[in-house]
Amino acid sequence: MSKSRAKTNADAALSAMIPGIGAGKRGEAGYLGYLLRQAANAQRRRMDRALATVGLTHPQFLVMTMIGAYPGCSNADIARLAMLTPQTVHAIIAALRRKALVSRQPHPVHGRILNIELTNPGKALLGRGRARALAVESDLKDMMSDLDEATVRRWLVDMARAAPAQ
Amino acid sequence: MSKSRAKTNADAALSAMIPGIGAGKRGEAGYLGYLLRQAANAQRRRMDRALATVGLTHPQFLVMTMIGAYPGCSNADIARLAMLTPQTVHAIIAALRRKALVSRQPHPVHGRILNIELTNPGKALLGRGRARALAVESDLKDMMSDLDEATVRRWLVDMARAAPAQ
DNA sequence: ATCATAATATTCGTGTCCTGATATTATGAG
DNA sequence: CTCATAATATCAGGACACGAATATTATGAT
Structure with a gap:
């Protein structure tokens, strides 16, 4: 229509x-809220299409990126980084473990925490996914001027900061 | 942490x-994509918290708003407006019908389309939800200058426009 | 040492959200 | 009229994403 x-x-x-x-x-x-949702929705779809070529969903890619950046982090650490609940991250980690892309080790001192790391196949797949993701990111930057980009970045961070505590 | x-x-x-x-x-x-996701995530949670007080999820509120604005629209119309697939909207409409907030009528001419409308309880609930949503929207506008707002709005629309066709 | 508090990992139920597939109904071209 | 095309509604299956609740382990104060 x-x-x-x-x-x-x-x-x-x-x-x-x-x-x-x-x-x-x-x-x-x-409404700003509606426009934000509309834009994020479009971005999510772009990323999902791009990452589907390597067999990852965009939440899986996000979580793997976190683990790659902070090897040995815990489920709870990832939840905070990704602004997701521990339950959600648990489901994503379960999917990644099923694919043997990540592994877990008991924390050497703390008896409850499980340290998470990428497996070798996981590292390789993450690398291929990153190339796709960077291409999408690059397209985004081409859409606006440097001046606007600074304004937009500041606003996005403010919006996230105003979030209610989990 | x-x-x-x-x-x-x-x-x-x-x-x-x-x-x-x-x-x-x-x-x-x-990354812009990450910041956008983070910001939209925070906004989604704000809206869900606000709307939970009237027993609606934010997608349900969004769909009801569309129906209120375009009474008699179809499932497919809503999917386009909300940037969702028809299947997703189908699930949301099913939930709203279970709560008797919306009703459907066969299209007078077209034999396949089902026209969707708000029931009276649906209209009342939408009104109460709208008050909550407007309060959140108002907080967003207070967070930035008019000049920045224009830049941000333009960027958000550009981001949505660059979406792949459904 | 004990006990309240808090952080972790996990399960359950509900609600999105997608891809893929199917059936039905319109529309346009021949 | 007929048939290809397209739009509609819907089902099935899988992957998030949340709140609520549970069990286990640490920590801090008494």
């Missing part, structure tokens, strides 16, 4: 009222 | 390396 494909349209009268992505409340006049 | 609550900390050596929300790659120097 976005006017671009009104060829086979069941109810032109109603459909004509429904705006496309840049129009009406879906455009710059819309 | 964010330094703010390092009281009971299992592994201070590793934890000290892990940045908080505004620091390191979690700050303005991080």
